[in-house]
Amino acid sequence: MAAFDSDSRATSRTVLPADVTTVAAGATGAELALQASRALFSHAPAVVLVGDQDQASMANAGAAAVELGVPVLLTTAEDATAAALREELARLAPETLIPVGDAAAGWAKEHPVEGAEVQAYQAGKLPRLGAAAPLDKLLVLALDRPEAAAATATAKASRAQVLVIKDPDPRADDEVIKTIAARQSTHVLGLGSAFGPADRLRNRIDTAATGILLPGGRQVVFPNRRMIALYGHPGDAGLGSLGEQPVDKAVTRARKVAAQYSALVKEPVVPAFEIITTVASSDPGPDGDYSNESTVEHLRPWVDAAGRAGIYVLLDLQPGRTDFLTQAKRYAELLKQPHVGLALDPEWRLAPHQIHMVQIGSVSGNEINKTAAWLAELTRANRLPQKILMLHQFRTDMITGRSAIDTSADELSVVIHADGFGSAGEKMATWDNVRAGAPAQVWWGWKNFYDEDKPTFSPKQTFAVEPSPVFVSYQ
Template structure:
């Protein structure tokens, strides 16, 4: 089966008839699912492809960095320091290196992606002259599949050698990297461990995409996935231990979400480890009123000591916000803004 485009995914999902409502906004249409356009494939992993002001403290407290005094061996992050937030904001291109249909990241070679993200950073830096803005790549490492894969996981792993040119381009150009997981029927920790070699690199963080986390016997495109907070906390503990054991700077751990139900028990998120910083990343797409309704729903009962992310969709947002509109209209102002 040919890979589905992001537009085809929306049409196919809508035709499937499952509910997309967040369950707590009650206002206007709800954004459709984000992330990869899941593709039916049993190909080898190497061919994986099918996807203005800070907040009031009462709404989204800006946590203080809580990491211990860094060892002299700990590498500095892009822009300096060893703790991602709140000392900088990140602007990211999202996608898969070999699949332009999954986002802006893969629409060009690494060198051109560097130039593209730096151009976006320059726009945000002009809008936020008193803050530090850096670029980021969010790379889909495991890609949700609409068809059963050889191991039955409904998730295709991208080989590390396919990702490495993007990591190296990022490291040469002061760009942070986030490795994104769409695990299908596997658990997030199992997949995260497969990319341990990348996560040992100082400038590489991790993202979990519950939309593509299936229960046994579920398949993609028939429902929106979800994950229990215990599984998220297990990943956080493992990643924090990895950071500590390898004298790494604090890592960003991004949780993608566009419905409250996608992270079951989110209020029990364990943010006690100084080696990681969680980012709740709003992945809703569609019209701006619907995106804002989703944003407000996700801000309710936000766990303490988390940061916020927002995604702009090039094709699916109606319309996509400009950088100036993002800064002016998305409140609290996110520390991570990504582009798909």
């Protein structure tokens, strides 16, 4: 079959992926280019070729593919990939191959494709093709990396909405979130294994589409921010710095304390409230659980004021003889707010025979996992930004089976908060002890005590701790 001439109006046939969310797996440039072509085109009257190592020709190849509305594929000396390329060319059934650069020209000469002629690339002298149907309901995510260049050009050639991003998690960038929220896309294609699995990408896209940001930006908690918190219970100065003033003055104080850290790091420093939501009690109370549970109505003014002020909130549980999940569910209404996370304090989680201040409580990794799974599902179902799940600890026996804690939930950022007090040496000993043997994928928090520490660490000393804590609370 002869190559088409300048008057030809042959047209590519684009296809919308069958699944609402698709991840085109692949790591190398050649693999990604093949996957993009398979996902987006059922036929192409021409195909642009470029060598997989020919970076100098990549820009011209991509521009030619976009102008023509056809795929760009990478030639390679690797046998398996070369065979896959020949198979894809047979499927696309092009009339013309347009190699860009010497490597692609050599490959095209050595691997003739039945029914297709080779037309040397000449800038400004490309064939004229008809416009394929635009895939305007498809959002394609591509990473801003050299190996994704050909696949990205193919996506643009399909006339889909293409978003080139630096992080495979679209929740990690304010501008990406804003763009996704503004676009009306029914389908999503992620180019590269880093975007997978597909159900995780779907949940991330659904969250990004809300446009809701955490205090300090983004929808992923850490890295790229620090938090400095006042800890305590509203109206009770004896339980920590938070309760030493009414809510409006607590907002001002939290901002001032956080501001002391701002000059020490490049990332935003966000003020926070850690509110003791259920308070350990020496009295069993009507329900016999040795825990006084605050009402949602009592906490709401603090949570709402924090939200208006750009302050993150952690609801801290001291459950006594009940379990963390039972108490957490009491506050689902507050936890549905995007700036509210959850803290579990095992010191105050009692066994049936234990009494506060007589024994130090503890919790199993299994109970933590059940609570985490519930919180992750609540976050996912309500398309909320990632939430902090904080675990307080100052002795290793406070969390049994800690190595089995599941930190993989994409909806949660797990922080282990070391609560040691005393001299600098005592605090560092607690820090080192708690950190030993910790589960993977956790962040670290640090507590400064105004009265019990001797002396209280300065902001500079606090951030100098290794690893530098992402969350610091003041009691």
